Amino acid sequence: xxxxxxxxxxxxxxxxxxxxxxxxxxxxxxxxxxxxxxxxxxxxxxxxxxxxxxxxxxxxxxxxxxxxxxxxxxxxxxxxxxxxxxxxxxxxxxxxxxxxxxxxxxxxxxxxxxxxxxxxxxxxxxxxxxxxxxxxxxxxxxxxxxxxxxxxxxxxxxxxxxxxxxxxxxxxxxxxxxxxxxxxxxxxxxxxxxxxxxxxxxxxxxxxxxxxxxxxxxxxxxxxxxxxxxxxx
Numbered sequence: 001x002x003x004x005x006x007x008x009x010x011x012x013x014x015x016x017x018x019x020x021x022x023x024x025x026x027x028x029x030x031x032x033x034x035x036x037x038x039x040x041x042x043x044x045x046x047x048x049x050x051x052x053x054x055x056x057x058x059x060x061x062x063x064x065x066x067x068x069x070x071x072x073x074x075x076x077x078x079x080x081x082x083x084x085x086x087x088x089x090x091x092x093x094x095x096x097x098x099x100x101x102x103x104x105x106x107x108x109x110x111x112x113x114x115x116x117x118x119x120x121x122x123x124x125x126x127x128x129x130x131x132x133x134x135x136x137x138x139x140x141x142x143x144x145x146x147x148x149x150x151x152x153x154x155x156x157x158x159x160x161x162x163x164x165x166x167x168x169x170x171x172x173x174x175x176x177x178x179x180x181x182x183x184x185x186x187x188x189x190x191x192x193x194x195x196x197x198x199x200x201x202x203x204x205x206x207x208x209x210x211x212x213x214x215x216x217x218x219x220x221x222x223x224x225x226x227x228x229x230x231x232x233x
Contacts, residue, residue, distance in 0.1 A: 016070045020083040023063055024221075030056050031218065034211040041204055049203045056210050057198065064187050067095070075179045085224025086231075094135060094186035099128045099193040102213065106197060109212035110205045120200050124193065131189050135182060142178040 033052055037044055071078045078095040091097075103125045107113070113121070198206055 016066065016077065016081070017083045019066050020081075023059075023066075026059060027214065028218065030059055031211070031214045034207055034214060038207050038211050041207065046203060049207060053198065053203060053206050053210065056214070057194070060194070061191070064191060068184065068187065071095075071180055071183050075176050075183060078183060079179070085221065085228045087224030087227055088220060091220065093132075094139060095183050096186060096190055098132065099189050100125060100132060102190070102193060103128060103197065105212055105216070106201070106209055109209050110201065112205070117200055121197070124196055124200075128189070128193055135186050135189065138185070139179075139182050142175065142182060145178075 034056065037049060037052060041049070067078055081089065081095075084092075093101075103121060106121055107118075197209065201209060
């Protein structure tokens with residue numbers, strides 16, 4: 001590994017942290033918008049609601065695009081993101097939210113699903129479970145084929161300081177490429193699952209669903225930051 005790799009890793013991580021800070025500010029603003037529309041839905045035109053849904057989805061897409069850029073430069077950074085709390089990191093499934101959890105959120109946030117909608121969501125849940133298992137198996141194969149699970153743990157610890165011993169460098173590069181593919185597959189499943197949910201739900205239902213998802217994200221973050229502060233204190 002070149003001497004400058006540690007510096008590049010630091011820049012990549014710092015760049016994502018800066019992006020994430022701005023993204024969080026926008027996230028909070030979108031939550032305010034969603035809550036306003038949810039509480040005063042009758043006062044908004046259908047096109048206004050659809051426009052908000054489109055903008056919120058684009059907001060999430062921006063996060064995945066930036067994360068993808070970081071993963072292509074150094075995939076270990078997205079397995080050990082410095083901008084997240086310990087609780088947030090512990091809740092990650094292949095560097096992000098588990099698609100199946102997002103589907104369960106539909107049933108808890110949207111109470112007026114039709115029979116047809118419920119059946120479509122349930123079918124999507126079954127399909128998503130299969131895809132999740134495939135990705136879980138692929139991640140397990142990656143760890144086993146490179147060396148052993150401890151190598152992945154070593155790689156995560158090297159996310160901030162990529163000074164790798166010569167004998168392990170080739171294996172680590174192989175691991176990086178394989179992990180990039182798994183992360184890309186997981187992110188694709190996350191986005192496609194979300195888009196399928198949006199297609200199934202009506203606009204006003206999507207507002208409730210996206211409000212719940214956006215709120216849950218911020219609640220988890222605030223709780224995680226509080227726990228980390230208490231631990232340090």
